[in-house]
Structure formats: structure tokens, C-alpha cells
Amino acid sequence: MIRRTLIALALLAASALPTLAVNPDEVLSDPALEARARALSAQLRCMVCQNQSIDDSNAELAKDLRVLVRERITNGDSDQAVIDYVVSRYGEFVLLKPRFEAKTLILWGAPAALLLIGGAAMIVAARRRAGRVTGVALSDAETKRLASLLADRDRG
Template sequence: MLPMLALVMALAFYARPAYAVNPDEMLSDPALEARAREISEELRCLVCQNQSIDDSDADLAHDLRVLVRERLLAGDTNQQAINYIVARYGDYVLLNPPLKPDTYILWASPFILVGLAGLAVFGFYRRKKREGRTTPANLTDQERKRLNEILNPSGD
């Protein structure tokens, strides 16, 4: 039983994601198809959550895969094909966008969000600490006498 479990875990660990590339999209030239796959792994599906167009089943990802293959058939280099897609869709289409003024927000947003979350947690615990640290005020002799009357009505 244990060897079978280990085998299943190993296969699950080493399993590659299923590619969404349809057979009718593939190029007949294996070298061009390999280049198309290489480019497709660098491009983000614009309607999916951080998936490459190679892994996505979305219609837009299909269109981008076809467009990449068309550019390669037209004689573009890998970088020219990527530049063509970026010119149409912007730097956001790249899974690893370049660091430049237009993309600063893409690179900074995770740090900003973590910082804001840290401030929120700090403020929450500070407020909780402040609310939980209320000390009773010192009672005057008259208040202490009245409290004793309330707590001990028989006068013991």
C-alpha cells in the first residue's frame, strides 16, 4: 500500500499541466511549433487568472496562440512576435513584464498590499490592546460604601 501511495504522490508531483493547444493549431514544422510553445509560455491569458496562453482554454488565449503561429510563419523572430503581441495588448500580456515606468504599479502592488495588510493588522491589535487595558478607576470612600451596600444588603 505504501509503495503505491508513494508512486501516486510522485506522479502527482511531476505531472505537467495539460496544454490547451488544440491539434488544429499546431504547426507542421516541429521547430516552429517548439518556438511557438516557448513564446506561448511567456504570454499571459488576459481573461484567466495568471495562466499562460499555452495552458488556457479561453477563446482569447486560442486567438493569441494562433496569432503567435501566424507571426512565426510570416518570418518573425521570437522577440518580434512577442513585441507584436505586446504592441496590441500592452505589457500586461507578459507573464514577466519589464520594469519601467508604465509597469511600476504591477511590480509595486504586491508590496503595497502586504504593507496595507500589515498596517491593518497592527491597527487591529493596537485597538484591541487599548480596549482590553481599561483599568477600573479608583473609588471614592462614598462610592466604596455604596458598592458594599449593594453587594451586601444584609450589612455583614
């Protein structure tokens, strides 16, 4: 009974692993080239699914792109040449991780800029609050008036 339960749990755990959409007919016979193809496919966005790499997508366009990547690799292209070729055909959006260039500077710099702006706003707010708390000392008349108000409160 325990053995069957363990087998069932192992099968359940194995089914939870992410499956890749690469078909057996797409796999290259050379393991090194296939590893390069998988690495490149993981960097390219499926234009149909848009939140998946072409390595994870079952869309026809993703399959075509996987085949294209493998063709370019078997023809002797470098990884960068394959990426440049795909970008030239489909645009920068095909890259899951955009390149660091002048036109993508705002994309890369915005999180850091927002963090700095938020930190500066918190510092300014803290200084203003501290300025209100440690304000000017009370005059003698104000001190007497406060004392009388507190005494009235305690009596009543």
C-alpha cells in the same frame, strides 16, 4: 473485469488532461524550434478568449498568432524579438504576464501595498484594544462601589 476497469480509468484520466489547441499543420519539424514556439505561445493572451493563452485557445485569431510566432522563429528572430513584434501589433494586453515597467508599477506594487496597509491597520487596532484593556487603575471610591455592586449581585 478489473483490467477493463483499469483501462477505463486510464482513459478517463487521460481525457482530463488539458489539451492544446495547436493543430498538427502548425507544428514545426524542428523539436527545439517547436519547444520555443510553445513557450512563447504560453506567454501570449488570446485576444478573443482573454483568459487563455494562444497555445490553449481554438479561436481563429489565436491560430493566426501561433502561425505568426512560428514564422518569426523560423525567420531567426529571438524570443524577445518575437514578443516585441506581437506587442507592437496588439499592445501590452496580449501578454499574460505584464512587463515590469513604470506604467505597470501599480499593477505589480498594489498587492504588496495592500498587504502592508492591512498589516498596519491590524497593529493599530490591536494597540488600541490593548490600551482599553490595560487602562487606568480604579480609584478607591470606584473600587468600593464595584465591591458593593458585586456583593449585591451575589446576594440577590
